[in-house]
Amino acid sequence: MPVTVLPVPVLSDNYVWLLTDEDTGTVGVVDPGDAPPVRTAIEAHGGRLDLILLTHHHSDHTGGAEALRERYGARIVGAAADATRLPRLDQAVRAGDRVAFGQSSALVLETPGHTIGHIAYYFDDPPLLFCGDTLFSLGCGRLFEGTAAEMFESFRKFGALPDQTRVCCGHEYTESNARFALRVDPDNAALEKRAAEVFALRARGQPTVPSTLGSERACNPFLRAPDVETLARLRREKDHAR
Numbered sequence: 001m002p003v004t005v006l007p008v009p010v011l012s013d014n015y016v017w018l019l020t021d022e023d024t025g026t027v028g029v030v031d032p033g034d035a036p037p038v039r040t041a042i043e044a045h046g047g048r049l050d051l052i053l054l055t056h057h058h059s060d061h062t063g064g065a066e067a068l069r070e071r072y073g074a075r076i077v078g079a080a081a082d083a084t085r086l087p088r089l090d091q092a093v094r095a096g097d098r099v100a101f102g103q104s105s106a107l108v109l110e111t112p113g114h115t116i117g118h119i120a121y122y123f124d125d126p127p128l129l130f131c132g133d134t135l136f137s138l139g140c141g142r143l144f145e146g147t148a149a150e151m152f153e154s155f156r157k158f159g160a161l162p163d164q165t166r167v168c169c170g171h172e173y174t175e176s177n178a179r180f181a182l183r184v185d186p187d188n189a190a191l192e193k194r195a196a197e198v199f200a201l202r203a204r205g206q207p208t209v210p211s212t213l214g215s216e217r218a219c220n221p222f223l224r225a226p227d228v229e230t231l232a233r234l235r236r237e238k239d240h241a242r
Contacts, residue, residue: 002125003019003104003125004019004022005017005018005019005168006041007209007210008029009207010032010037010038011034011060013172013173014033014034014170014171015169015171015172015207016031016064017168018041019051019101021101021102021103023102023103024102024103025048025102026050027045027046027049027051028050028051028052029053029074030052030053030054030132030168031053031062032052032061032062033059033062034060034063035063035064035071038068039068039071042072049072049073049074051077051099051101052069052074052075052076053077053099054076054077054079054087055078055120055131055132056082056114056118056133057082057085058133061132061170062086062087075091076088076089076090076091077090077091077092077093078092078093078119079093079094079110080093081094081110082117082118094110095108095110099121101123104123106122108121109157109158111132111134112146112150113134113140113141113146113150113151113154114132114134114140114143114144114145114151115145118133118141120134122165126166127161127162127165127166128166129165129166129213133169133170134154134169135158135167135169136173137169137174137209137211137215138180138181138191138195138198138211138216139177139181139220139222140155140235142239143235148231148232148235149228151231151235152228152231155222155231162213163214164213164214165212165213165214166211167211167213167216168209169209172207172208174198174209175208178194178199180238181195181221182195184221184234184237185221190215190218190219191218194211194218194219222234
């Protein structure tokens, strides 16, 4: 059986991702920004937590990690390059490393742009990409520390991943992203269809993620940007969008 995944809403618009390796019962979470709702989800799924994966240092992605380690004895994994800004790491990783998870493993990708030390984790059974605040559905992260060139290169690293890869990002930003995307790419039929789906899901209070890389390749103006200059312009426009 493959890895299964469940989004856990925390804070105002974050998602923590709860992973289970069905063969072994191993449980992990990605980017636990707040401990209490994650504990509730863990207890509802058997009360076990083995692994905490961190994509970057922002507190809305790390704030619950220490409390969860203390309660469950879980190991914390994060970027070696950002170790001084993360909770104490039990495994510090770099590009190309693999993180064992039950009978599966995650490949580490370095994805700077939103922050300098940002990383993503890719599982291939089924294909799952935990991309933190690098890539959102129909959007991308703000360039707080990195550059548009770094973000563009980070997107290129996703190029070899299959279309069916589920994009498990860090925030529920899709409705706002869809409105911006429709303005900058108004003739994209795939985007129009995705936007209508997003608006309907949010009207029902349901998550819009995970999406798929195939959908993002067809609809996401940031991922579709042909060059660094276009990506930089789009990011500036989105930063100032109302």
